Amino acid sequence: MTSRWLLVSLVAAGAAAPSVASAQQRSQYPDPKIYTEELSPRQIQRAQEPDPTFDRRFPSADRSQTPPARSPTPPRQPTSYPPAQPPAQPARAIACSGGFAKDSSHLKLATLYKSENVVYTEVDASEGKKLMASVLFPKDPKRRLEVWWDNEAARAGTYLIVINGQSTWSGPKGLKLGLALAALERLNGKPFKVNGFKGNEASVGDWQGGALESLTGGCKVGVSLRADPKAPPQAIERAGSADLVSTDTALKAIKPVVAEIIVGY
Secondary structure, three states, X not given: OHHHHHHHHHHHOOOOOOOHHHHOOOOOOOOHHHHHHOOOHHHHHHHHOOOHHHHHHOHHHOOOOOOOOOOOOOOOOOOOOOOOOOOXXXXXXXXXXXXXOOOOEHHHHHHHHOHHHEEEEEEEOHHHOEEEXXXXXXXXOOOOEEEEEEEOOOOEEEEEEEEOOOOOOEOHHHOOXXXXXXXXXXXXXXXXXXXXXXXXXXXXXXXXXXXXXXXXXXXXXXXXXXOOOOOOHHHHHHHOOOOXXXXXXXXXXXXXXXXXXXXXX
């Protein structure tokens, strides 16, 4: 608990129609009745016979031919649609904005993650003390997340966000529980300082100007490290003799991993 207390203090720091005149013009052809009276019966008969030239040029005009049968139109298949997708759930990642911004509240979290998944209850503080906080998914260790409030009575004003235990939440820059020392250095972009180990735990004391020191949104991040359970007590003792840089061989020898992440304002 001493490590957490130190960590907390560090983090807090259209077409036109035709015209009428055109329709009323006389036809240029004579009346059919007058025209037939001037023809002989033989001429009329010949005029009524089909033109063989016409038939040869346009075979489809031969009415004796039966037009090819048209293939039946296949029945129209009903349009299929993909199944409706469930609404996207908020990602389990913490940023210094949205539901985890400085001006957030219990109500905002309940709106984002559903009221049945956010409970206001007691959590462990430092030195064996308890305090009230909003806990997301309290019955699921892998989704559990604590949010402490600056104003406990109003349950508003984010103070700290705590990732611990078996939680799979990620912090800013992709911070996760279980990250090894080398992975933590890569996220920071450079080595950092670690306070001397007390027992099997220690905390990052200074990010030394790395990416984890200054975050968009105005929040700070603190990390607690835990030594490998198989590390010899003598090696842990050597790592706790003084503050060390993450590249120190004494620190690497005990293979510490991220055990707790605290994001605060």
